[in-house]
Amino acid sequence: MSDTPASSFRPAARLGRIKPSPSTAAAARVRELKAAGRRILDLTVGEPDFDTPERIKEAAIAAIRAGETKYTPVNGTPRLRQAIRGSLQRTHGIEYSDAEITVGGGGKQVIFLALMATVDVGDDVLIPAPYWVSYPDMVRANEGTPVIVPTTAESGYKLTPEQLEAAITDRTTWLILNSPGNPSGAIYTAEELSALADVLRRHPGVSVLSDEIYSEISFTGSPAPSLAAVAPDLRHRVLVVSGVSKSYAMTGWRLGYAAGDSALIGAINTLQSQTSSCPSSISQAAAAAALQGPQDFIAESVPVYRARRDAAVAGLAAIDGVTPLVPDGAFYLYVDCAGLIGRSTPDDRILENDQDVTLYLLDHVGVAVIQGSAYGQSPFFRISFATDIDTITEAIDAIAEAVGALR
Numbered sequence: 303m304s305d306t307p308a309s310s311f312r313p314a315a316r317l318g319r320i321k322p323s324p325s326t327a328a329a330a331r332v333r334e335l336k337a338a339g340r341r342i343l344d345l346t347v348g349e350p351d352f353d354t355p356e357r358i359k360e361a362a363i364a365a366i367r368a369g370e371t372k373y374t375p376v377n378g379t380p381r382l383r384q385a386i387r388g389s390l391q392r393t394h395g396i397e398y399s400d401a402e403i404t405v406g407g408g409g410k411q412v413i414f415l416a417l418m419a420t421v422d423v424g425d426d427v428l429i430p431a432p433y434w435v436s437y438p439d440m441v442r443a444n445e446g447t448p449v450i451v452p453t454t455a456e457s458g459y460k461l462t463p464e465q466l467e468a469a470i471t472d473r474t475t476w477l478i479l480n481s482p483g484n485p486s487g488a489i490y491t492a493e494e495l496s497a498l499a500d501v502l503r504r505h506p507g508v509s510v511l512s513d514e515i516y517s518e519i520s521f522t523g524s525p526a527p528s529l530a531a532v533a534p535d536l537r538h539r540v541l542v543v544s545g546v547s548k549s550y551a552m553t554g555w556r557l558g559y560a561a562g563d564s565a566l567i568g569a570i571n572t573l574q575s576q577t578s579s580c581p582s583s584i585s586q587a588a589a590a591a592a593l594q595g596p597q598d599f600i601a602e603s604v605p606v607y608r609a610r611r612d613a614a615v616a617g618l619a620a621i622d623g624v625t626p627l628v629p630d631g632a633f634y635l636y637v638d639c640a641g642l643i644g645r646s647t648p649d650d651r652i653l654e655n656d657q658d659v660t661l662y663l664l665d666h667v668g669v670a671v672i673q674g675s676a677y678g679q680s681p682f683f684r685i686s687f688a689t690d691i692d693t694i695t696e697a698i699d700a701i702a703e704a705v706g707a708l709r
């Protein structure tokens with residue numbers, strides 16, 4: 303008999319509604335295979351391969367030495383809030399007051415708290431697909447109903463005004479917009495946002511959670527436009543969420559922020575005061591330095607991402623059966639693999655869906671990508687190019703080899 307007592311764990315109903323993040327699960331699988339000695343070309347990562355810039359690390363070390371190691375205000379240090387306001391002013395020309403800003407342990411936590419503060423049983427949240435994996439589960443965890451709106455290649459995988467109009471009901475509380483998008487890399491132009499704003503003006507009960515975490519990783523020559531700037535009259539209905547994880551290679555520092563209506567920000571602060579109290583004081587000092595100092599890291603890293611994107615797109619476009627969607631921002635490629643479905647593997651298995659394609663690439667050539675079903679739109683797979691160019695080119699050659707072996 304085992305000495306371990308039987309678990310008395312009884313999950314709350316809430317837990318039954320959600321599952322662990324598929325991208326975190328994919329990362330765990332890759333780690334397992336690597337630990338077992340297999341060489342894996344890992345294109346699943348959702349974080350920059352760059353190290354946090356030295357200047358930012360130094361600011362954190364200086365904060366520790368200066369004794370900035372205590373609780374901070376719930377909505378962040380005054381210096382960080384000032385830095386966030388400056389950054390939003392610089393990138394979008396929007397002036398926010400101090401009371402319209404809050405911070406949290408990553409954009410992820412801020413989004414969760416915003417939904418927790420506003421979503422009730424029976425509320426619908428519109429989520430265009432393909433979507434970042436966490437949105438539907440975050441809505442479900444807060445007892446709302448995610449309403450998925452599939453997009454098409456014709457619109458560049460962006461929500462159209464007609465689709466928005468058709469999806470809104472009197473239960474709709476939020477629309478989640480993510481530009482540049484994960485996994486599509488699609489950027490809504492100012493004109494496209496303006497057309498969505500026309501619809502939103504007819505529906506005053508709908509707010510917009512604008513996830514702009516990748517806004518500065520843009521290949522168009524300027525940061526992705528924000529709905530809050532394009533439609534200033536709707537600004538009080540737009541919650542801009544962003545953070546330092548992606549733009550400044552600071553994923554592990556866990557620092558995100560939001561800007562929006564001061565009553566909503568106050569509600570998020572109340573929840574934060576009862577959950578984490580505040581994000582790490584040291585990360586806040588680092589984030590303030592990131593947002594305030596010279597922006598050379600972004601200027602240097604974006605062309606690197608761009609060159610990798612171009613190499614990956616060229617390689618994939620030459621493979622029969624897959625069609626990459628050329629991303630305007632972020633560091634992902636969403637690859638249509640409809641042409642592979644129905645083909646047979648060398649060991650006579652038929653690829654029936656994008657999960658099969660993903661498993662085949664992993665088994666056959668050791669390339670790890672994430673299946674489109676995780677992002678609500680199939681059959682696709684997502685490639686991250688937040689990894690070195692040699693790994694990317696080797697992986698794409700390996701994908702070509704694997705596809706070539708299909709019948």
Ligand code: PMP
Nearest residue numbers: 348408409410434484545547558
């Ligand atoms: N939004 C999107 C679209 C993301 O891809 C991510 C990170 N994967 C986040 C938000 C959250 O980032 P963080 O919590 O590190 O700020």
